[in-house]
Amino acid sequence: EIVMTQSPATLSVSPGERATLSCRASQSVSSNLAWYQQKPGQAPRLLMYGASTRATGIPARFSGSGSGTEFTLTISSLQSEDFAVYFCQQCNNWPLTFGGGTKVEIK
Amino acid sequence: QVQLVESGGGVVQPGGSLRLSCAASAFTFSSYGMHWVRQAPGKGLEWVAFIQHDGSNKYYADSVKGRFTISRDNSKNTLYLQMNSLSAEDTSVYYCAKILYSGGLQLFDHWGQGTLVTVSS
Numbered sequence: 001e002i003v004m005t006q007s008p009a010t011l012s013v014s015p016g017e018r019a020t021l022s023c024r025a026s027q028s029v030s031s032n033l034a035w036y037q038q039k040p041g042q043a044p045r046l047l048m049y050g051a052s053t054r055a056t057g058i059p060a061r062f063s064g065s066g067s068g069t070e071f072t073l074t075i076s077s078l079q080s081e082d083f084a085v086y087f088c089q090q091c092n093n094w095p096l097t098f099g100g101g102t103k104v105e106i107k
Numbered sequence: 108q109v110q111l112v113e114s115g116g117g118v119v120q121p122g123g124s125l126r127l128s129c130a131a132s133a134f135t136f137s138s139y140g141m142h143w144v145r146q147a148p149g150k151g152l153e154w155v156a157f158i159q160h161d162g163s164n165k166y167y168a169d170s171v172k173g174r175f176t177i178s179r180d181n182s183k184n185t186l187y188l189q190m191n192s193l194s195a196e197d198t199s200v201y202y203c204a205k206i207l208y209s210g211g212l213q214l215f216d217h218w219g220q221g222t223l224v225t226v227s228s
Contacts, residue, residue, distance in 0.1 A: 001169075034214040036152075043202055043218035044152065055207075055216065087152055091213040095168050096142075096154040 002026050002090050006099035012107040013078050021102045023071040023088035031067045032092035038101075039084045047086075048073065078104070109133045109217045111203050116222030123193050123226070129186040129203030129219055137161070137181035138209045143188050145199035146221075155201070156188065157213065170196075193226045200224075 003026040013019045031051040036044035046055040048064040061076040088099040115127040143155040156177040157166045165177055176189040186203050200223050204215035
């Protein structure tokens with residue numbers, strides 16, 4: 001099983017600032033990585049797939065990069081609606097696995 | 108727009124069974140693989156099971172293998188999860204999720220609202 005490790009667990013950021021979230025895979029997943037955003041009481045929402053392709057309707061302030069085992073999600077200028085928990089997910093191998101999440105909170 | 112509506116959650120005793128349903132609409136259900144993903148209270152996401160668009164292939168997480176069965180009825184646009192031998196560790200919100208592209212990678216572009224399963228005596 002591929003273990004996905006996200007860091008940091010919590011990120012405190014002021015509105016308008018940049019946020020950088022990391023996701024590491026225990027073995028290569030090529031570019032088969034997705035990012036999701038989840039707000040309290042809601043289902044996750046797909047943000048990014050193929051490591052760097054924004055899903056439909058996702059604003060350009062979200063960007064993704066990386067391949068192999070190291071991935072980054074960057075939010076260039078945090079808006080109030082971006083404070084949430086973010087999960088990465090590898091879809092390269094069965095079983096599918098998620099990272100433990102990074103909570104982006106208001107500083 | 109795409110809708111996924113789960114039902115069937117509730118409180119069940121340890122060792123008991125429950126069947127979850129997920130009613131799909133506004134897309135060609137029979138063309139898409141479908142998944143169940145769960146989330147324990149205050150915890151992260153855990154993939155549970157997958158079924159191919161025609162039901163021909165199924166995969167399960169080790170944590171549920173032999174206890175849970177995923178199935179679908181394409182004539183009713185409905186996905187199911189039969190859960191047997193439930194334990195407290197199965198307490199979670201269960202989401203059904205649709206894959207982004209038919210025949211594509213296993214990532215999820217639409218999720219239901221979730222149904223809560225609580226295993227408790």
